Amino acid sequence: MSTGAVHGLKRRDFIRYSSFGLALGSGGISVVATAKTSAPANLLNPYVVIHDDGRIVIAAPNPDVGQGVNTALPMIVAEELDADWKAVEVILAPIDANRFGAQFAGGSLSVRNRWNELRQMGAAAREMILRSAAQQWGVPRVELTTQPSMVLHPPSGRSASFAEFVAAATEQPVPADGEVVLKARSDYRLLGQRIVNAAASDIVRGRPIFGIDVSVPEMLYATYVKCPQIGGVPKTANLAEVKGLAGILDAFIIAGDAGPPSFDLSKSIHVAGGVAIVASNTWAAIKARRTLKVEWDISSASTDDSAAIEAKALKAAERATGEREVKNSGDPEAAFANAKRVLSSVYATDFISHAQLEPQSCVAHTTATAVEVWTSSQTPGYAQATLAKLFELPAEAITVHQVRGGGGFGRRLSNEYVREAAVISKHMGKPVKLQWMREDDMAFDFYRSPAYFGLQAALSESGELTGWRNHVVSVSSDGEEANYGAGYRGYNFPDDVIPNVHISQTMLASKTPTGAWRAPISNVYAFAEQSFLHELAEAAGQEHREFLMAALGEDKWFKPDDLASLNTVRAREVIAAVTRAAGWGRGLPEGRGLGLGFFFSHAGHVAEVAEVSVNADKQVTVHEVWVAADLGQIVNLSGAENQFQGSVVDGVSALADQRISIRSGAIEQTNFHQYPLLRLPQSPKINVEFLASDYPPSGAGEPALPPVAPAICNAVYAACGERIRSLPISRAGFQVV
Amino acid sequence: MQVSINGKSHELAGADPDMPLLWALRDLVGLVGTKYGCGVAQCGACTVWLDDVPIRSCQMPLGAIKDRAVTTIEGLAGDILHPVQEAWIAHDVAQCGYCQAGQIMSAAALLKSNPNPSSEAIEGAMAGNICRCGTYSRIVAAIQTASTRLQGLSFYEVGHDTTESQFDGKVSV
Incomplete structure (x- = not known):
């Protein structure tokens, strides 16, 4: 355990700080940025510790799975604290709702939800330092100001480091919200700059900072084998034979819960039945899987067949209205009856998998009275709550340590692997690291729901879009309520802009688990709607950009002061910016085309233009992608830009050839040779422009993903004249090269 | 079995010669910078050097290494970063x-x-x-x-x- 940060701690702060310090290495593990000083520590509030030697430790509250919040969130605190970023050390906060509120990574919400809180925390700590400086120097507080990590008294020219005052500052009462003044944006030193990821130094050195790297004393290594037909449970297995293998400590059946799991994050205590193999190292456990033979009870298992689901869905989507009406505004019947032209198209998207590069792992230590886990969960609070429920223990008996995750994209929102590890540990009476194989990850994901869109539009004599119907066909595990990510996304363009709109849904029964995949719902709607709008522009004989601008209607912020609602002014600005940057309208050689897509999601207005070429063999080269976005103020320019570049790559990756198919309830793909991820040679040049914006910041992890597919598919149409209406585009014979 | 890793000889007594170098590094030697991503040489997360040639350590059985020198991410830098x-x-x-x-x-x-x-x-x-x-x-x-x-x-x-x-x-x- 790294004890540096707690050495010399004042007694009265010990309880609070020792729990703050849990993330510094309890149990002997190493985590990001352990405190590098033994100087006495002074706790100013749950987020800020300043050591007597001037080092500033800031707690990062939310899990980081690559979205950069372990840098962005501490930057917000540091800005208002006026900390010298070079002296700041980031640690991962313990999971404790009392001090850190809701600690999760999802919905691109970390920055948006914590913006006010973290500015207040930084400013309050600064105020406490300034008040103690005023007392020490015997000057009025109002005469004091700060420079990074320094207190200044301009009338006397006196200055001193924060470190001079921090011990006394801990005695100051915590200022109330109204007692501190937040910085004017023009005074920012840090926010909006390009700041290197706080974990970069550890990452390039290969330091043990990921979930898979966690190691605790006496830890055993486990693998867990589940029924390929999702929801099946073990009847018998050749356990004696497996237990006789070298390095194997135990092999046992966990009866578990029969039937597929649901994406019920806050409540689910589902543990799939399976066979645990526990060994003295990971390889011995993996190797033993070759010997293991299990007879499965498949009476409650899924019998899904994705080809059958698709056939039903495509038939259903031919109808412009479905079983359940979710929106009916204006008079769509009249709009379609009076239309000069009516166009219909069906768009289709498949099941896809998250394929985050770090397969799930969890270290758990379960005793009769307590559970301690180390996990890269995106919802550590739910991990805590569901473990308490599963083991019938009070919440205080469950300790969850957050650890950096090697990618998330929604996969780590569910905690079933955490429960599996805890159950296996309980059986062994020792700490256990459960390691999922890549094949486990691909076979037992919560997949993105497939969605099929029966779209219909009414165009007036002048080519104006007057009516819109969307019949969304997707999946439901109970045949009634849409699965997560399969429903209607509400508030957006075009549904709330066009005067006459009818939206309906039809749900097909499916037992395959589905859940949130980066920009859930938006990632499929954007493809269908923004491609169809391009079709409409073509049909109306109008230029795409102009048609889109006109379709956005009047200048309107649909729910003023709600950042999560569409603002058509911001929408038009990003479309104008991206088309300007891309040289929209310029001449291109034969076989080359530009395509445009816009989408509003996660409080971000984003427009993208793709430039592609398509050859006679339907090979698609994505040359360049331009992105323009209004995300409000930018917290970390480097981090936000990285998220956007990555979203474009992810978008191309998913649309190229990613597809999960299901036969007899089992997933057919097993590893990356059957589920390809985009590689460096296929990766386009990407240009990102964030528009200057005074709105509060919103998250960068998701909103750049949805416009990628329509921008590229519209560009393919421009290049070769073929309209792509299903994803991945490999299904229509296209190949991204 | 002796394996040279980052310029230091490691005795991996009794280790399974079938064990991929990846898992030996992570579980036996305690060098966890080398990562498991796919186990089938598709992703490259486990890349290390064998005599200065980049290889996928998930596909390199311990028994096949012999006297070749292994370099991992932890051994790339000396006192200064590469x-x-x-x-x-x-x-x-x-x-x-x-x-x-x-x-x-x-x-x-x-x-x-x-x-x-x-x-x-x-x-x-x-x-x-x-x-x-x-x-x-x-x-x-x-x-x-x-x-x-x-x-x-x-x-x-x-x-x-x-x-x-x-x-x-x-x-x-």
């Missing part, structure tokens, strides 16, 4: 960072054999390393920066102080 590691920080390449040890080992091997690689050579050398977060454009930029630094200098002669306090935290563009 220029590729420095460039990775300066360009703020990583998002989640999980693949980056493998990326860095592939990039450093490329520059060792070809200090001034063309774009095509970079694409060829890096095509086996998947970055699920999509940091490819920054990877290329960082390799080009490291290449500039390395040219005309012997491999381990270049480097900066590695203490974080020396670094201003700003990203180079």
Whole structure:
């Protein structure tokens, strides 16, 4: 355990700080940025510790799975604290709702939800330092100001480091919200700059900072084998034979819960039945899987067949209205009856998998009275709550340590692997690291729901879009309520802009688990709607950009002061910016085309233009992608830009050839040779422009993903004249090269 | 069984000769910078050097290593960072960072054999390393920066102080 940060701690702060310090290495593990000083520590509030030697430790509250919040969130605190970023050390906060509120990574919400809180925390700590400086120097507080990590008294020219005052500052009462003044944006030193990821130094050195790297004393290594037909449970297995293998400590059946799991994050205590193999190292456990033979009870298992689901869905989507009406505004019947032209198209998207590069792992230590886990969960609070429920223990008996995750994209929102590890540990009476194989990850994901869109539009004599119907066909595990990510996304363009709109849904029964995949719902709607709008522009004989601008209607912020609602002014600005940057309208050689897509999601207005070429063999080269976005103020320019570049790559990756198919309830793909991820040679040049914006910041992890597919598919149409209406585009014979 | 890792000989007594080097590094030696991503040589997260040649350690049984020297991400830097590691920080390449040890080992091997690689050579050398977060454009930029630094200098002669306090935290563009 790294004890540096707690050495010399004042007694009265010990309880609070020792729990703050849990993330510094309890149990002997190493985590990001352990405190590098033994100087006495002074706790100013749950987020800020300043050591007597001037080092500033800031707690990062939310899990980081690559979205950069372990840098962005501490930057917000540091800005208002006026900390010298070079002296700041980031640690991962313990999971404790009392001090850190809701600690999760999802919905691109970390920055948006914590913006006010973290500015207040930084400013309050600064105020406490300034008040103690005023007392020490015997000057009025109002005469004091700060420079990074320094207190200044301009009338006397006196200055001193924060470190001079921090011990006394801990005695100051915590200022109330109204007692501190937040910085004017023009005074920012840090926010909006390009700041290197706080974990970069550890990452390039290969330091043990990921979930898979966690190691605790006496830890055993486990693998867990589940029924390929999702929801099946073990009847018998050749356990004696497996237990006789070298390095194997135990092999046992966990009866578990029969039937597929649901994406019920806050409540689910589902543990799939399976066979645990526990060994003295990971390889011995993996190797033993070759010997293991299990007879499965498949009476409650899924019998899904994705080809059958698709056939039903495509038939259903031919109808412009479905079983359940979710929106009916204006008079769509009249709009379609009076239309000069009516166009219909069906768009289709498949099941896809998250394929985050770090397969799930969890270290758990379960005793009769307590559970301690180390996990890269995106919802550590739910991990805590569901473990308490599963083991019938009070919440205080469950300790969850957050650890950096090697990618998330929604996969780590569910905690079933955490429960599996805890159950296996309980059986062994020792700490256990459960390691999922890549094949486990691909076979037992919560997949993105497939969605099929029966779209219909009414165009007036002048080519104006007057009516819109969307019949969304997707999946439901109970045949009634849409699965997560399969429903209607509400508030957006075009549904709330066009005067006459009818939206309906039809749900097909499916037992395959589905859940949130980066920009859930938006990632499929954007493809269908923004491609169809391009079709409409073509049909109306109008230029795409102009048609889109006109379709956005009047200048309107649909729910003023709600950042999560569409603002058509911001929408038009990003479309104008991206088309300007891309040289929209310029001449291109034969076989080359530009395509445009816009989408509003996660409080971000984003427009993208793709430039592609398509050859006679339907090979698609994505040359360049331009992105323009209004995300409000930018917290970390480097981090936000990285998220956007990555979203474009992810978008191309998913649309190229990613597809999960299901036969007899089992997933057919097993590893990356059957589920390809985009590689460096296929990766386009990407240009990102964030528009200057005074709105509060919103998250960068998701909103750049949805416009990628329509921008590229519209560009393919421009290049070769073929309209792509299903994803991945490999299904229509296209190949991204 | 004796294996030379990062210039140090390790006795892996009783280890299964079938065990892939990846798991031996992680579980037996305690060097966990080398990552498991797929187990079938598709992703490159487990890339290490065997006698300076980048290989996928998930496919290298311990028994096949013999007297060849293993270099991992932990052994790439001495007291100073390797220029590729420095460039990775300066360009703020990583998002989640999980693949980056493998990326860095592939990039450093490329520059060792070809200090001034063309774009095509970079694409060829890096095509086996998947970055699920999509940091490819920054990877290329960082390799080009490291290449500039390395040219005309012997491999381990270049480097900066590695203490974080020396670094201003700003990203180079």
